[in-house]
Structure formats: structure tokens, C-alpha cells
Amino acid sequence: MIRQPQQQLFRFNGGVTPEYHKDQSTRVPIGVPPAPTELVIPLHQSIGGTPRPIVSVGERVLCGQRIGEADGDVSAAVHASTSGTVVAIEMRQLPHPSGLSSLCVVLQADGHNDWIACSAFDYEQATAQEIRDYLRDSGVVGLGGAVFPSHLKLNAGHQIGIDTLIINGAECEPYITCDDMLMRERATEIVRGVALMRRVLNAKAVCIGIEDNKPQAIAAMQTAVSESKEDFAVTTVPTRYPAGGAKQLIRVITGIEVPHGRRSVEYGVQCFNVATALAIYQAIALGRPLISRIVTVAGNVSNARNFEVLIGTLMKDIVALCDPLADTDRVIMGGPMMGVELASQDVPVVKATNCILLGSQKIFPPAPPEMPCIRCGECAIACPADLQPLELYWFARAKLFGKAQEYHLFDCIECGCCSYVCPSNIPLVDYYRFAKSEIWAREKEKALADEARERFEFRQFRDEREEHEKVARLAARAAAAAEAKAQSAADLAAASAGGDSGGDDATKALIAAALERARQQGGEIAPKNTGHVSAEQLAEIAQIESRRAEIREQAKPQLPPDS
Amino acid sequence: MLRVLAALTPGIAAYAWFFGPGVLIQLGLASLTALLAEALMLKLRDRPIWRSVGDGSALVTAWLIALSFPSTGPWWLVVVATLAAILVAKHLYGGLGQNPFNPAMVGFALMIVAYPLMMSRWPGAGAAMDIGQAGALIFGSHSVDTVTMATPLDTLRTAMHGVETKLSVETFLQSRPDLHAAWKWIAAGYLAGGLWLLQQRIISWHMPTAFLVTLIALAGVSSAIDPSAFNGPLFELISGGAMLAAFFIVTDPVSGCTTPRGKLIFATGVALITWIIRHFGGYPDGIAFAVLLMNVAAPLIDMYTQPKVFGLKDDQGSRHD
Numbered sequence: 001m002i003r004q005p006q007q008q009l010f011r012f013n014g015g016v017t018p019e020y021h022k023d024q025s026t027r028v029p030i031g032v033p034p035a036p037t038e039l040v041i042p043l044h045q046s047i048g049g050t051p052r053p054i055v056s057v058g059e060r061v062l063c064g065q066r067i068g069e070a071d072g073d074v075s076a077a078v079h080a081s082t083s084g085t086v087v088a089i090e091m092r093q094l095p096h097p098s099g100l101s102s103l104c105v106v107l108q109a110d111g112h113n114d115w116i117a118c119s120a121f122d123y124e125q126a127t128a129q130e131i132r133d134y135l136r137d138s139g140v141v142g143l144g145g146a147v148f149p150s151h152l153k154l155n156a157g158h159q160i161g162i163d164t165l166i167i168n169g170a171e172c173e174p175y176i177t178c179d180d181m182l183m184r185e186r187a188t189e190i191v192r193g194v195a196l197m198r199r200v201l202n203a204k205a206v207c208i209g210i211e212d213n214k215p216q217a218i219a220a221m222q223t224a225v226s227e228s229k230e231d232f233a234v235t236t237v238p239t240r241y242p243a244g245g246a247k248q249l250i251r252v253i254t255g256i257e258v259p260h261g262r263r264s265v266e267y268g269v270q271c272f273n274v275a276t277a278l279a280i281y282q283a284i285a286l287g288r289p290l291i292s293r294i295v296t297v298a299g300n301v302s303n304a305r306n307f308e309v310l311i312g313t314l315m316k317d318i319v320a321l322c323d324p325l326a327d328t329d330r331v332i333m334g335g336p337m338m339g340v341e342l343a344s345q346d347v348p349v350v351k352a353t354n355c356i357l358l359g360s361q362k363i364f365p366p367a368p369p370e371m372p373c374i375r376c377g378e379c380a381i382a383c384p385a386d387l388q389p390l391e392l393y394w395f396a397r398a399k400l401f402g403k404a405q406e407y408h409l410f411d412c413i414e415c416g417c418c419s420y421v422c423p424s425n426i427p428l429v430d431y432y433r434f435a436k437s438e439i440w441a442r443e444k445e446k447a448l449a450d451e452a453r454e455r456f457e458f459r460q461f462r463d464e465r466e467e468h469e470k471v472a473r474l475a476a477r478a479a480a481a482a483e484a485k486a487q488s489a490a491d492l493a494a495a496s497a498g499g500d501s502g503g504d505d506a507t508k509a510l511i512a513a514a515l516e517r518a519r520q521q522g523g524e525i526a527p528k529n530t531g532h533v534s535a536e537q538l539a540e541i542a543q544i545e546s547r548r549a550e551i552r553e554q555a556k557p558q559l560p561p562d563s
Numbered sequence: 564m565l566r567v568l569a570a571l572t573p574g575i576a577a578y579a580w581f582f583g584p585g586v587l588i589q590l591g592l593a594s595l596t597a598l599l600a601e602a603l604m605l606k607l608r609d610r611p612i613w614r615s616v617g618d619g620s621a622l623v624t625a626w627l628i629a630l631s632f633p634s635t636g637p638w639w640l641v642v643v644a645t646l647a648a649i650l651v652a653k654h655l656y657g658g659l660g661q662n663p664f665n666p667a668m669v670g671f672a673l674m675i676v677a678y679p680l681m682m683s684r685w686p687g688a689g690a691a692m693d694i695g696q697a698g699a700l701i702f703g704s705h706s707v708d709t710v711t712m713a714t715p716l717d718t719l720r721t722a723m724h725g726v727e728t729k730l731s732v733e734t735f736l737q738s739r740p741d742l743h744a745a746w747k748w749i750a751a752g753y754l755a756g757g758l759w760l761l762q763q764r765i766i767s768w769h770m771p772t773a774f775l776v777t778l779i780a781l782a783g784v785s786s787a788i789d790p791s792a793f794n795g796p797l798f799e800l801i802s803g804g805a806m807l808a809a810f811f812i813v814t815d816p817v818s819g820c821t822t823p824r825g826k827l828i829f830a831t832g833v834a835l836i837t838w839i840i841r842h843f844g845g846y847p848d849g850i851a852f853a854v855l856l857m858n859v860a861a862p863l864i865d866m867y868t869q870p871k872v873f874g875l876k877d878d879q880g881s882r883h884d
Contacts, residue, residue, distance in 0.1 A: 013873075251873075262874070369614060371618065371659075375819075388869060408875075
């Protein structure tokens, strides 16, 4: 076994070391829950567009069959987690803090679990675009919790190559052990997935980062790597929350700090979760889309454990397997630091569900009452983003959102370290979330207002232009009329000089000629009531028109010269 | 806050040992006044009373006032100062966490401007007073003048800047070794408490270090140039409230700076102004004024010393661009 010497590590500022409670759910191997009879598969399970349903009610689907088609490039497909019949496509409650509903495909399982025909994807012959499309259609998203479509991250390095591919096995949140158990039990497959990713990304080096509180996972991964003959480094990183945050792990391993709003690939680094590596392996090597994930059930249960859960299984069915204690009063998706409290357990497990954490008054006692901030600065010491949380709190409370942005509010990763250390028990992250959502709402409002203003301004412009065109048109007509009048006057003079007898005929001829000219010049205007006017009337009209034309000439300089 | 009070006890013990129980009476008076004023203001402001009184912040203010006041001063000196600190400097500005000025220093500054003479009469060391004598001094008429004297700083000041006598520091210290020893022990008590606070991570190293280093440097350089006109570092450190200020007064988080660089600038500024007032100003000790002046500057200092956030540090971008 070739062991690489531990490379030089870097540190990020701040962070906390809470109680981890990880041994609770690592005593028994990953379990397989009994096959559910009904699955509720939300179509929107990743960042980006909501996939469109491509099955209909009553249709029989196979396990792994695509039921939701990716909506655009920033989206990922959704698949049937087992074989059965689609009984409904309707709004169902999602695992979301406010109990949001979204379109779900409800599947009645037939118990056979018939798979679609799976075949490996020949990625070496495929173009970058084909690989992207394949992974998007396999529904592979980041399983660390962010559920960012993985194909978007596997794209960038294909031709140019990147320096370091980082595989995130840090898992820094308390209670959560799904990645730990996955690495212990499926290290070989993870390593194969990493190898695939490396080839797709054309990465120079690969580094698998694991926190040092997971010795068994580290050993399993080291064994798998040395057996695979790959030159991946398995790097032990110090246990300190939030070392598992992508940007923090990149910092620890490479020393690079990726600023807010920039992508790590710009710095030659790409980071994936270990479970995502496994999903990519299954998609490419086995041709199996993402239909299940490992979920930790921990907290206020007597038998905490990890399960490989089909996407769409109801949380309450999984929780029931772990004997929740009677005093359970809440359910959290994710960990105690960053997880979201759910309105009910009657929601499906989705691709983002890494942990179902049950809480009680005993495990998570209610926070003591909020006291005034005394600017002690503990939060600034704990902040891994090097922010001044106390200033942000001040600005968020005062609704000075501009100042909050100036103090880098949006660099906040909402890790919760500040709230954790605050001696005044201020739920700081709640204030930042409030400020962020207010700013988003205002920006949205501003965009709408901008749009309305643009519409208004265009209308104004159009009205002006039309008015101007009308003026120009009338002026042209008047000019023609004036010309005609001048000519007719000259002709009349000539005629009167010639004699009175032919005067009427000459006048009529002149009128006819003038009409003809006017018709030719102002082709688009065909006045209807000017057919049978007398000579006097016509002369009068011409006079009026020429007067008008003069007035318009005077008014003209006020208009823009180019319109 | 309770740990801050605990950290003050070694200094208080030394104080009481050398100068008699007067300081304990003053502490009691200040504490009682502070708690009552705090409760009253919380009630008027419709805030939860017991929870906020229980945070100990009013007691810290009270103790700092009592410790920086002459222990044999009349009772109302401390009471009025405490009322000003709690009612005006703290609650009228919005209560805990909102006050721009250090409340204890507002109380001190008010009284030293209003009653400079009474604020300068300190008990002579070794004049072991029993509680009765101290009580008579504090609550009775101002008759026991024999046991009180000006602070060493005050004496020196008069001596150094007086026209008649030029009294060197050494001469003064030699003339009153008992006083010298007493102030040294009290300073040591505060130092011990302060170091414990540092170890407990209640305060950070920035402020005490910057304050003490600046004071030592200024005293060292100036006394080396002209020993007859300036005090040496040791004298600067043990006299007045230097140690108390270094660990308990400049470290007030609410009215001071919060960024690491800001803390260094803040404490350096306090030490510099203190030293200037001590030697060139009109008051024997300038810590209160120095703290208040720097309190004014704190928000500005904080604004200009914001640390660089993650990913936006100076050395960024060069590695991979």
C-alpha cells in the first residue's frame, strides 16, 4: 500500500467545534428499508428549472425510467425510484420549512422493482456536450445538500483541464453520518466514480478530504485508492465545523480562497461530494440514474441509523424504523447547524435529504431569551467567511440593507457559527436571512419598476415619433399645396392676360393639374371630401394650408432633429 | 459579566488591605445605586427587569466607578456618578449595547470636572482605618483630613510643575515607600484578574497589550530624555488606574472598537491621550477623558479597519490568474 505523505494543509479562520453525536448512527451498517408502496417524487429536486412531467396518470413506469425531463440546462431529470403505476401528478407538500407544495409524481409501487434496460455510457467516445446531457438526464446532482446539477460542474475542465479535483468527505455537521457510512461501505465504487470524474475533468491531481473524526472512513478510502492503483490523495483534515463547506475545504486543501460570486473552477479547482461521486459512477458505469440516496436518521430516536432510501419515500416511514422517542417535537432536514425545520414528517425524501434529525426539548432546549448585543466580537472570531457578524446584525436590524451589502452580507454562508457562539443568544443567521430576502425582494421590485419605466418611456417615444411623423406628413402636403397655389396664381395671371373668354376653362385645367400633383406627392393620403370643391374653396384651402405650414415651420425646431 | 466582577476581586482585596475598608463601602454604595437605577430605567423602558439586572452589566459599571473614585470621598460622590452613568450614559442612549460612551468613565469625568478637589483626596496608605473611621469619612462631615492625601500622581504633578521644588520620582518614591508598595500590589491584583480574563477569553489580548505597550514606551522614552519632568514606566503603570484601565476599562466592548486592528488603534489612542493629559493637561489622571475621546472615534476606526473577507484578501488572485 503506497501511502502518500500528508500534504501541507491550510486553515480557514473561525469555525466552531460543537458536540458531534456521530457515533449514534454509525454502530450498524447502512440499512435497506422495506419497499414502500407509495412514492411521492417531487419534480423539482435540484437547483434550476423545474423538470416537466413526461408520464401520464395511469401509465406504468419502470424503475429508473425518466418521469421528469430537465427544463433547460440548469436543471436535472427525475426518475421513477421503483416500478409501478403513476396514480397522480399533483401538488404535494415538500420538505421545506414553510410547507411549500410543488408538482409531484405519485407512484403506486407494484413490488416487482423492474428496472429499465441499463447500459454503461461510453463517455470516452462522447463529446463534452453528450456527457453533460447524459448526466443531466441521469438526474445527478450534488448530494452534499446543495443539489446543484453535477453536469454543469463536470463541463468546464474537459478541454482545458483543472489543477485539483477535490472530493468532499469532510461531513462537518453534527449528527450526520451518511457520507461517513458510504465511505466505509462503498469506498471502491466511490473511487471508481472519482476516477471517471477525473478523466472527464482532465484534473491533474485528486484529493479526497475527510475530517479526522472518521478514521474508519479514512482507512476504507485509503485501501480503496491503493487497490485502484490511482494516485488520489486521501487527506485528513482537522475536524472543525464548517470544514465540509466546499469553499472551506478548498481553502484547507489548496490554500485558495474562492470569493463569493466566483466559481472554484476559475481557480483550477472543482469540488464534489463523495455521494455524488458514487452517483456518477452508477450513472456512467452502470447506466443507472439517481433514484436513491443514503439518509441518516438521528437525534431523538432509540435506534439511529443510516438507510439507503428511494427518492420519494415518505420520511415518516423511515423515521418509524428507528423508534422515535415519545417526546419528539420536531423534525429537521439536515443537521442542527444548517438544517431546516419541517412542518411535518409527511413529506418525501428528496435528493437533498442527507439527514432526518428528530428533536425534543431535551436534545435541543429552546434558546434562552435573546439579550442585547454587547459587541463582544465572539461572532467575528468564529466567522469562517471573515465577516463582522455584529455589524451585519446591526445593519440588518436597522434595515440598513445597503450598508449590510457593503459589509459583504452576501458572503455569509449561513453556517451558523456566529449564532452558536453568541453569548447573548441572538439568532444572527435569521437576521441575515431576513436581510438577504428583503434585498432580493427589493431588487425584484426594482426590476419590475425598471421594466415599467422602460415600457412607459418607449410609449412616450412612440407617441412623440408618431406625432412627429404626422407633422412631417402634413407639412409635406402643405408645401405641395402652396406650390400649387403659387403656380395656379401665375397661370391665372397668364390666363387673364390672354383674355377673359377662356378663363374658366383655364382655371379648371389648372385645378385638375394641381389635384393631380397633390395626388402624386401625397400618395398615402386620399382625402375623401375634396373631390368636388369649387375653385374658391380650393384656393381658400390652399391659403389655410400654407398658413398652417408656416406655423408648423415655426414649431419645428422644438422637435428633436433626428426624429 | 459575573466573571469580570470576579476578576476585579484580587485588586479590590489588595485595595482594602492597604487603604482600609472604605473601598468596600463605596463598592456597596455604587452597586446598590446602580441596581436600583437599572431596575428603574428598565421598568420605565418596559423591558424585562430581572433578566437584564441579572446580566451584571450595571454592577460592572458600578464597581469601576467605585474603584476609580477616592475611597474616602463623601457618599454622594459615588452615588451621583453611578446615577449619571446608568441613567444618562447607559439608558438614555438605549441601554446595554447601545451606549456610545463608557458609562463608568462618563460618571468619573462628570465628577472630576464638577468636584476636582474631592476627587483628588485619597487615603494615605498604612493609615489603617477601621470600618467606623471609614464610615465617618464617607457619611460624616469632612473632618478627618489628617488621614487623606492627594494621589501620588497629583503630588508628583504639583512637585514637577511647581516652581519652588523639583522633586524627582525617585525622591518621591523613597519618601513614601509604603504608598509605592500599596499601589504596586493593587496594580498586581488587577493584572492577575486581567490575565485570568484573557485566559477565559472574555477579553482579547489586543487592547491591554496595546495600552500597556504604548504607556511603557512613552514613559520609557520621555523619562530617558528628561527624568526630572517625566515618570518612568513602572510608575506610570502602577499609578492611577492604569492597570484597571488596561484590563477592565478600555476593554469595554460596547463603546470600543471591535475589529482586531481597530482594537489596537483604540487602546493605543487611549494610552497616548492618557499620558498627554497626565503630563500636559489640567487633571492628575486622564484615563476617563482619553477613553471618552476614543469612544467618539471608535465607529470611524471600525469602519476603516474592517478585516478583509474570505476570498477578498490581498494575496488572492495571483496564484491562479
